Amino acid sequence: MALAGTRVVEFAGLAPGPFAGLILADNGASVIRIDRTVSPHGKPVNNDILSRGKRSISVNTKTQSGRNIVLRLLEQADVLIDPYRPGVLEKMGFGPDVFLGERGLNKRLIYARIVGFPRGGPHQHMAGHDINYLALSGVLSMLPGKGGKPGFPLNLLADFAGGGMMCANGILMALLDRVRTGHGQVVDADMVSGARYVSSFPLIHKAFPTERIFTSPPGKNILDGGAPFYDVYECAEGGHMSLGCLEPQFFAVFITTFNRALPKSFKEEWVPGPHEQFDLEKWPRLREYIRKGFLSQTREFWSDLFHGTDACAVAVLHPDEASQFDRDFSLVPSPTPILSRFKSRPRETPTQSIVLPMGEHTEEILTELGYDGWQISELAIEETINTLHGRAKL
Structure with missing residues (x-):
C-alpha cells in the first residue's frame, strides 16, 4: 500500500484528527492512537468510529514514565497528529521544538496540528465546533436555509473537508518534501481556513461576480436551489429526485423526456420546451411545472x-x-481514490470492529518499544498504562 512503513502517532481527539489518521491508515500507514488512562474502577470508553486499521495504547501522560513512553514512540514516528487547542501538547512536553528544534529528538518528524480557529487569531483559545468555524469562514452565510437563516450541511465542510482531509493533505505534502530535503516540519491546519479553501469556487465567484453564480441572496442562485433545473423534487408515495441539468443540451434531454412521460391525467395549459431554460421570468412557472410533474409518478x-x-x-x-x-459500496464507506499500483480499499468493516477499545494494543506496542514483561507490569500497577485486560500479562 502507498504509505506502508509510515509510522503515525495520533493523540486521541474528535472527528477531524481521527479522520486524518484514518486516511493515512487506510492507505497502509501504521497508526497508533494514544488514549488516556482511567482509574482501576473506571471503564475505558471510546466512541471514535474512525478507528479502522489503527492500534491503541492507553498512557497516563501526567506521569514521567508515561511521558517517556510517548517520547519513545515519537522518536521513532514519521508523523504526529495533534488534535488539541494551541499549547496543550507544549504543556505536556511534546511541543514541536522538542522534536524539530536544534537539539530535536526526531528532526524527520512531520508534526501535524489541527485546530478549529486560526492560530494567532482572536478566537484561538475559544471552544468551537463545525458550525462556528463555518460561520467565521464566510461560507455559512451563503448556504440556503429556511426562514431567511442559513442552513448547514451536517458537520462536513469544516470538520472533515476543511479539517481532517486538509490536514492529511498537508501531511502527504510534508512527507514528499522530506524525501527531497530529509527534514520534517510543522503542518498547521485550521478548520476556518480549511472550510474557506474547499469553498474556493463560491467564494471567488462572490468576490468577483459573474452571471448569477452566488451573486444573489442564498437560495436564489443557480447552484443553491435558485434555478428550477438544479434542485430536489418530491415524488409520488414519498422519495425524491435530484435534478442538475445545468447545460442546455442536458436540460433539453430532461424536459423532452419528462414531458413525454407525464401521465395523461397531468394537464397544464403551459408546456415548457428546451429553449425556455434561461427565461428568468418563467422560472417560477417552470419550477411549479416540474414540481407537479415529479409528484405524478414514483421515485x-x-x-x-x-x-x-x-x-x-x-x-x-x-x-x-x-x-x-454499487458492488464496491458498503454500509461503511471505503477509502478513495483508488491507486492502480496499490490495494487501498478494505472490504466492509464489521460493525463491532469499527470502535477501537482504549488500550487494546498497549502491551503489544510497549513490547515493540523494548519494554519487557516486568516493566510493563510495573507500569500497569502504578497506573501509568491501561491494558485491555486490566493488568499486564507476564
Whole structure:
C-alpha cells in the first residue's frame, strides 16, 4: 500500500484528527492512537468510529514514565497528529521544538496540528465546533436555509473537508518534501481556513461576480436551489429526485423526456420546451411545472426513466440504499481514490470492529518499544498504562 512503513502517532481527539489518521491508515500507514488512562474502577470508553486499521495504547501522560513512553514512540514516528487547542501538547512536553528544534529528538518528524480557529487569531483559545468555524469562514452565510437563516450541511465542510482531509493533505505534502530535503516540519491546519479553501469556487465567484453564480441572496442562485433545473423534487408515495441539468443540451434531454412521460391525467395549459431554460421570468412557472410533474409518478418510475440518459436526474438514495447500488459500496464507506499500483480499499468493516477499545494494543506496542514483561507490569500497577485486560500479562 502507498504509505506502508509510515509510522503515525495520533493523540486521541474528535472527528477531524481521527479522520486524518484514518486516511493515512487506510492507505497502509501504521497508526497508533494514544488514549488516556482511567482509574482501576473506571471503564475505558471510546466512541471514535474512525478507528479502522489503527492500534491503541492507553498512557497516563501526567506521569514521567508515561511521558517517556510517548517520547519513545515519537522518536521513532514519521508523523504526529495533534488534535488539541494551541499549547496543550507544549504543556505536556511534546511541543514541536522538542522534536524539530536544534537539539530535536526526531528532526524527520512531520508534526501535524489541527485546530478549529486560526492560530494567532482572536478566537484561538475559544471552544468551537463545525458550525462556528463555518460561520467565521464566510461560507455559512451563503448556504440556503429556511426562514431567511442559513442552513448547514451536517458537520462536513469544516470538520472533515476543511479539517481532517486538509490536514492529511498537508501531511502527504510534508512527507514528499522530506524525501527531497530529509527534514520534517510543522503542518498547521485550521478548520476556518480549511472550510474557506474547499469553498474556493463560491467564494471567488462572490468576490468577483459573474452571471448569477452566488451573486444573489442564498437560495436564489443557480447552484443553491435558485434555478428550477438544479434542485430536489418530491415524488409520488414519498422519495425524491435530484435534478442538475445545468447545460442546455442536458436540460433539453430532461424536459423532452419528462414531458413525454407525464401521465395523461397531468394537464397544464403551459408546456415548457428546451429553449425556455434561461427565461428568468418563467422560472417560477417552470419550477411549479416540474414540481407537479415529479409528484405524478414514483421515485422508482423517474429513476428508471432517466437511467442511462444525460438528463442529470437521479434518485436521492438513503444510506442503506446507497450501500447496495454499487458492488464496491458498503454500509461503511471505503477509502478513495483508488491507486492502480496499490490495494487501498478494505472490504466492509464489521460493525463491532469499527470502535477501537482504549488500550487494546498497549502491551503489544510497549513490547515493540523494548519494554519487557516486568516493566510493563510495573507500569500497569502504578497506573501509568491501561491494558485491555486490566493488568499486564507476564
